[in-house]
Amino acid sequence: xxxxxxxxxxxxxxxxxxxxxLIVHPHLLRKILAINVMGSGVFxxxxxxxxxxPGTLPDPVPHAMAxxxxxxxxxxxxxxxxxxLRVQVETGRAELPEEPLE
Amino acid sequence: xxxxxxxxxxxxxxxxxxxxxxxLLFRLLLVALLSxxxxxxxxxxLSLPSSAPGLSELVAENLETSGxxxxxxxxxxxxxxxxxxxxxxxxxxxxxxxxxFGAVPERRESFPGPVLDTLxxxxxPLLILVAGYLLWVGAHxxxxxxxxxxxxxxxxxxxxxxxxxxxxxxxxxxxxxxxVAGLGVFVIVSAVLILVGGRLLExxxxxxxxxxxxxxxxxxxxIGITLAALFIGGRPEAGxxx
Amino acid sequence: xxxxxxxxxxxxxxxxxxxxxxxWLALTSLDLFRAIVLFIAFGLLMALAWVRLDAPDVxxxxxxxxxxxxxxxxxxxxxxLESNNATKPTPEKDHQPxxxx
Amino acid sequence: MPALIFDIHWQAIVILLPLAGAIACFLWxxxxxxxxxISALGIVACVAALGWQVLELGAQRxxxxxxxxxxxxxxxxxxxxxxxxxVTAVVGLGISVYSSGYFNQDRARHFWPLWMFLWAALxxxxxxxxxxxxxxxxxxxxxxxxxxVALTKGADALTGAMRYLLVSxxxxxxxxxxxxxxxxxxxxxxxxxxxxxxxxxxxVWAAMGLMxxxxxxxxxLFPLHFWLPPAHxxxxxxxxxxxxxxxxxxxxxxxxxxxLEIFPLTNAALAQFLGxxxxxxxxxxxxxxxxxxxxxxxxxxxxxxxxxxxxLAFPLASIIGWKGAxxxxxxxxxAKAAMFMAxxxxxxxGGHDRIADLDRVVQRLPLSITAFALAGVSIMGLPPSxxxxxxxxxxxxxxxxxxxxxxxxxxxxxxxxxxxxxxVIGYAFTPAEVPHEARVVPATMxxxxxxxxxxxxxxxxxxxxxxxxxxxxxxxxxEGDG
Numbered sequence: 001x002x003x004x005x006x007x008x009x010x011x012x013x014x015x016x017x018x019x020x021x022l023i024v025h026p027h028l029l030r031k032i033l034a035i036n037v038m039g040s041g042v043f044x045x046x047x048x049x050x051x052x053x054p055g056t057l058p059d060p061v062p063h064a065m066a067x068x069x070x071x072x073x074x075x076x077x078x079x080x081x082x083x084x085l086r087v088q089v090e091t092g093r094a095e096l097p098e099e100p101l102e
Numbered sequence: 103x104x105x106x107x108x109x110x111x112x113x114x115x116x117x118x119x120x121x122x123x124x125x126l127l128f129r130l131l132l133v134a135l136l137s138x139x140x141x142x143x144x145x146x147x148l149s150l151p152s153s154a155p156g157l158s159e160l161v162a163e164n165l166e167t168s169g170x171x172x173x174x175x176x177x178x179x180x181x182x183x184x185x186x187x188x189x190x191x192x193x194x195x196x197x198x199x200x201x202x203f204g205a206v207p208e209r210r211e212s213f214p215g216p217v218l219d220t221l222x223x224x225x226x227p228l229l230i231l232v233a234g235y236l237l238w239v240g241a242h243x244x245x246x247x248x249x250x251x252x253x254x255x256x257x258x259x260x261x262x263x264x265x266x267x268x269x270x271x272x273x274x275x276x277x278x279x280x281x282v283a284g285l286g287v288f289v290i291v292s293a294v295l296i297l298v299g300g301r302l303l304e305x306x307x308x309x310x311x312x313x314x315x316x317x318x319x320x321x322x323x324x325i326g327i328t329l330a331a332l333f334i335g336g337r338p339e340a341g342x343x344x
Numbered sequence: 345x346x347x348x349x350x351x352x353x354x355x356x357x358x359x360x361x362x363x364x365x366x367x368w369l370a371l372t373s374l375d376l377f378r379a380i381v382l383f384i385a386f387g388l389l390m391a392l393a394w395v396r397l398d399a400p401d402v403x404x405x406x407x408x409x410x411x412x413x414x415x416x417x418x419x420x421x422x423x424x425l426e427s428n429n430a431t432k433p434t435p436e437k438d439h440q441p442x443x444x445x
Numbered sequence: 446m447p448a449l450i451f452d453i454h455w456q457a458i459v460i461l462l463p464l465a466g467a468i469a470c471f472l473w474x475x476x477x478x479x480x481x482x483i484s485a486l487g488i489v490a491c492v493a494a495l496g497w498q499v500l501e502l503g504a505q506r507x508x509x510x511x512x513x514x515x516x517x518x519x520x521x522x523x524x525x526x527x528x529x530x531x532v533t534a535v536v537g538l539g540i541s542v543y544s545s546g547y548f549n550q551d552r553a554r555h556f557w558p559l560w561m562f563l564w565a566a567l568x569x570x571x572x573x574x575x576x577x578x579x580x581x582x583x584x585x586x587x588x589x590x591x592x593x594v595a596l597t598k599g600a601d602a603l604t605g606a607m608r609y610l611l612v613s614x615x616x617x618x619x620x621x622x623x624x625x626x627x628x629x630x631x632x633x634x635x636x637x638x639x640x641x642x643x644x645x646x647x648x649v650w651a652a653m654g655l656m657x658x659x660x661x662x663x664x665x666l667f668p669l670h671f672w673l674p675p676a677h678x679x680x681x682x683x684x685x686x687x688x689x690x691x692x693x694x695x696x697x698x699x700x701x702x703x704x705l706e707i708f709p710l711t712n713a714a715l716a717q718f719l720g721x722x723x724x725x726x727x728x729x730x731x732x733x734x735x736x737x738x739x740x741x742x743x744x745x746x747x748x749x750x751x752x753x754x755x756x757l758a759f760p761l762a763s764i765i766g767w768k769g770a771x772x773x774x775x776x777x778x779x780a781k782a783a784m785f786m787a788x789x790x791x792x793x794x795g796g797h798d799r800i801a802d803l804d805r806v807v808q809r810l811p812l813s814i815t816a817f818a819l820a821g822v823s824i825m826g827l828p829p830s831x832x833x834x835x836x837x838x839x840x841x842x843x844x845x846x847x848x849x850x851x852x853x854x855x856x857x858x859x860x861x862x863x864x865x866x867x868x869v870i871g872y873a874f875t876p877a878e879v880p881h882e883a884r885v886v887p888a889t890m891x892x893x894x895x896x897x898x899x900x901x902x903x904x905x906x907x908x909x910x911x912x913x914x915x916x917x918x919x920x921x922x923x924e925g926d927g
Contacts, residue, residue: 003356007397008147010360014367015622016140021371022615023132029376029422031611033383036414037367038618040390043402044363045147046625051397052154058398059156060173062628064182065577067174067248067405068189069621071325072584074409074417075196076614078332079588081421082200083595083607085335088428090600096608146626146651156632160516174401184509184518188569188581191464192588195562198471199592202555236404244400252408259416275472282468289464292457302457302520304511329413333420 007048014041026095028084032077039073169310170241178246179314183303187292190285190321197281197328206336222264229257237322241311247284247318251325258330273338281331284324287317356396363389376425380418387411455495456507456520459530460569462488467561474554478545481557485541488564492534499527504918506574506637514575514635521574521636524917525771529571529698531914532775536690536782537564539897543786544683546887547793552596552681559596563589563687570695576624576656576707577634579699580617583663587613590692594680605675612662612672616696619659626652627707639707653708660703663696666756667726670749674733677745682789685741686897689748689785690778697755697774704759705767716759723756724854731861735868740788740798743865744781747824750858751777754839757851761842768915769838772904775911776831780820780901786894787817790886800869804877807870812891814873819898821866823905826859831904 018038022031043066050062088094161173161181168176178186233254240246268277279286291313292302300306305313331338366389370382387410394403466484470477499505504523513519522530541560548556566586573579591613595606628634630649631642643649665673677688704710730750737743751773758770790813791806792798807814823830836855843851904911 002152003353003396005148005152006356006360007393009144010363010393012140012143012147013364015143015618016136017364017367017371019139019615020132020136022611024129025371027376028607029418029425030371030379033379033418034371035611035614035618036383037371037386038615040367040386040410042618042622042625044390044393045622046628047394047397047399047402049147049150049154049625049629050156050399052150052152052156052629053158054153054155055158057158057162057173059158060161060177061157061182062625063174063399063402064177064185065625065628066399066402067178068185068581070402070405070409071189071248072192072581074329074332074414075193076584076588076610077414078417079196079199079591080607080610080614081417082203082335083591083603083610085421085424085428086203086595087600087603087607088425090598090603094425096604143622143651146648149647150626150629154629154632156629157515164512164516172401180510181512181516182518182577185578185581188566188578188585191467191562191565192581192585194471195559195585195588195592198555198558198562199588199595202559202592202596244404246401249401249404249408252405252413256408256412256416259413278472282471285464286468289461289468292461293465296454296457296461301507301511302454302461302509304509329409333413333416335420335424 004048004051008045011041011043011045011048014038014044017041028080028087028094028096032080032084035080036073036077039069043069167307167310169305169307169312169314172240172242172244172246174244175240175246175314178248179317180303180305180310183288183317186321187285187288187303190288190324193325193328194282194285197331200332200335201337204336206334206338218264222260222266226257226260229253229260233257233322233326237318240318241315247321248325250318250322252329254322254326255329255333258326259333262330262333268338277327277331277338280323280327282324284317284321287320291317359389359393359396363393376422377419380415380422383418384411384415387415450494451498451502453494454507455491455498456505456522456572457509459488459491459495460520460565460572462491463561463565463568467558467565470557470561474557475550477553477557481561482541482545484561485538485564488568489534489538492530492568495522496527496531499523499917500914514638515633518578519574519635519637520572522572524914525698525701526571527917528771528775528911528914529694530568532694532778533564533567533571533691535900536686536778536897539782539786539893539900540683540686543686543789543890543893546889547681547683547789555596556593556681556683559589559593560687563593563692567691567695571698574636575634576627576636576639580621580624583617583620583696583699586692586695587617587663590684590688593684593687594676596684597679597681599679601675602679605672605679608672609676616659616663619655619662620699623652623654623656623659626655636702636706643708645708649708653703656703657700660696660700664693664700664752665749666722666752667729667749668722670726670730670752673749674742674745677748678739678741682741682785682792685745685789686782686785689745690782693748693752694774694778697752710759710762713760716762719756720760720851723753723759724851726750726753726756727854727858728753728861731858731865734865735861737865738800740791740800740803740869741785743800743869744784744788747784747862747865748777748781750861751781751824754835754855754858757839757854758842760848761839761846761851763842763846765838765845766842768912769835769840769842771835771915772831772838772908772911773835776823776835776901776904779897779904780823780830780832783816783820783894783897783901784824786890786897787813787820790890790894793890794883794886796884800872802877803869803872803875805874807873809883810886810891812895813886814870816891816894816898817873818866818870819895819902821862821870823898823901825862825866826855829905830902832901834905834908 018034021034046062050059168180233250236245237250366386373379391403391407469480507520509518570582591610662669734746754773755770758766823832826832826836
């Protein structure tokens with residue numbers, strides 16, 4: 001049953017990769033991609049750890065949560081892309097003016 | 103936080119200027135911090151017990167009274183239906199946001215080739231069938247409103263790619279009604295249930311299956327149309343109101 | 345209890361690494377179009393992972409929403425970004441894919 | 446009659462009503478203002494009814510769908526959530542009235558449904574007893590807030606909104622990852638159940654760290670505040686008011702539930718650290734506010750400072766300290782709404798908000814300047830005002846716990862606020878060199894600002910009622926000394 005932890009760790013990896021790209025890349029489209037990768041990492045962890053059930057059936061609650069999360073993610077992505085295009089029309093660049101260092 | 107220092111903005115192509123060095127240092131620091139984060143998270147994950155039932159048993163026990171036999175659908179539309187209600191709100195909200203940015207960006211010049219045209223003629227009816235099937239099958243097998251809705255949305259995207267645009271008559275109130283149908287039916291069902299003396303989203307067991315199907319059907323339609331509308335990327339223009 | 349065979353293990357390991365690898369490629373690719381295509385591929389691989397974790401409902405949602413529609417939205421947005429760039433003469437910097445440092 | 450009222454499911458109605466309002470405003474945009482105002486009045490009435498219910502019957506738990514936690518989602522209304530609902534209702538009503546005069550037809554059609562969605566999200570958030578549900582509410586709130594900020598056209602507003610969106614999504618993802626870890630540790634996402642089953646472990650620490658980081662980012666605690674001033678300052682005035690008065694408080698509210706109920710913060714070093722960040726926010730925000738040349742940016746930086754005060758309660762760790770922080774939260778909500786509204790009036794009137802160019806607005810917009818000054822009294826913490834009571838309670842907590850140095854921060858913060866308030870008022874009396882075009886400001890906008898400022902002052906005169914509310918099922922019951 002330990003492939004569960006393998007996928008959970010991959011989830012952690014995706015989360016961190018996404019976070020790195022989010023901070024480092026100035027282009028907004030890349031930032032949006034990065035947020036999506038981070039989200040996938042979170043969902044992967046959520047669902048993978050739900051497979052630690054003793055029987056043959058997984059825990060359905062994290063599955064429902066992941067589906068909710070996926071729908072939220074596409075909503076946020078759609079809004080972010082539209083906003084990015086507005087920013088580009090207004091400023092000529094699809095980037096934020098100065099990078100806030102975190 | 104470094105708002106007061108504008109030198110970050112100057113990205114010089116020259117190699118190894120002061121800015122580049124600074125950036126390199128920043129990245130190294132970032133990588134170190136993130137590796138620390140990943141290690142910590144990994145450790146936390148691995149420290150969890152290797153076997154845990156979660157809520158699977160509780161879901162299984164209550165599945166019979168939920169009105170559906172697919173546990174995921176039961177969670178989404180009964181046990182945690184309130185999450186789903188708010189989530190339909192999130193989807194609609196995204197569209198409201200996109201529409202508030204302005205009207206549809208000007209039409210793209212590229213005309214659909216014959217391939218896309220034929221493809222959409224073949225695929226769209228098929229996708230609608232698949233959506234209907236997924237909606238229906240969701241009660242007892244993998245599928246459900248979100249999957250069905252997104253397949254419907256894909257059909258819409260294909261139609262849009264092939265150059266189809268909604269007629270002016272459809273763009274006003276009728277379009278808005280289909281967009282809010284999912285959330286609206288959810289809210290109405292909730293209100294009616296409260297009025298007849300139940301709790302928020304407490305379906306009487308004998309009606310559960312019907313109510314879930316009703317909500318899912320409306321949600322599928324709304325999700326599909328909303329996703330296609332998000333693809334257009336702006337408010338369709340046909341007279342300001344109605 | 346399900347017995348995890350060596351083959352399954354190999355599959356999981358390969359899939360796990362490909363997920364990380366493709367995500368990395370998508371996030372560092374110099375060309376935005378390539379990045380998006382890689383991201384769509386990433387979504388499809390995620391769907392595989394969901395299947396492997398016995399989450400067919402999530403797999404369906406991921407394939408349709410995560411890979412399919414998100415991909416379509418991204419491509420449409422990229423097309424508009426580029427047509428905006430083409431119609432309005434803006435600083436050249438924008439046109440090329442930004443140098444990855 | 447009361448019995449009948451107590452039987453009604455006000456908790457559910459308080460969430461459904463704004464959602465229904467949002468749908469109605471979306472379907473009939475040309476009637477947006479009327480529908481919005483009717484919904485606002487309805488929500489206020491329902492919140493009042495819920496308040497009565499809770500006062501009579503005590504804290505209420507409500508199992509959505511009849512399942513009950515851990516299978517289903519519970520709503521929970523105690524004194525703290527009620528307080529947040531009430532402040533949202535009061536400020537929300539003021540903002541609705543103000544907005545009815547503020548937006549033109551074209552922007553009103555977008556504003557009203559978004560605002561109703563935001564209100565629904567806030568009510569849902571304050572009532573939720575389930576951390577996954579809190580995540581969904583947070584996203585609902587975040588997307589609505591971003592779209593509202595972007596209602597102003599122009600580069601500043603759009604980049605501000607874009608950065609805010611990214612920050613908001615990032616914060617939510619951190620929060621969600623924490624939720625996942627907690628769920629997989631204890632098999633539930635219900636706050637009460639989690640608190641019951643809580644046992645420290647690496648996963649729990651990771652979860653609390655992630656969730657706190659996400660929420661601190663959303664609350665804009667120094668040094669994570671970089672996104673706040675541009676977003677809050679460039680939004681339309683009623684939206685700025687909403688953001689500063691209510692939206693940043695929502696994530697702080699979740700933080701309270703986390704650290705007081707789920708995983709009581711007993712680690713003194715951590716509490717001191719949060720207090721230090723709060724103190725830094727008070728000083729930094731105050732100094733930055735003083736440096737600004739534009740009125741709305743100034744007010745936005747003052748929000749950064751005011752958020753800092755809320756975190757001073759962590760190291761004090763006593764009921765009286767928490768009450769002080771909450772009191773500051775309440776009065777800041779009203780006062781800051783009043784300030785942004787007044788700034789909106791000035792902007793509407795003169796077409797700009799450059800402080801040095803205020804050009805005797807005091808004679809032309811006496812109500813707005815009065816509102817600004819009264820709100821300033823509360824922000825500075827002078828009696829009689831809500832801000833004074835809040836600081837007084839915090840000071841008392843500091844002295845009782847023998848940590849007098851936090852008191853110095855309170856005084857310094859007050860002095861900094863006084864400096865910028867007097868600076869603005871001073872310019873309001875000075876004539877500018879070049880006279881400006883001037884537009885008429887609708888009376889509703891002036892009176893709404895004044896009403897909000899009066900609320901902030903009245904909070905200083907009628908203290909027993911809000912303080913008593915905080916005692917209902919309060920999460921601080923077991924905390925520290927009395």
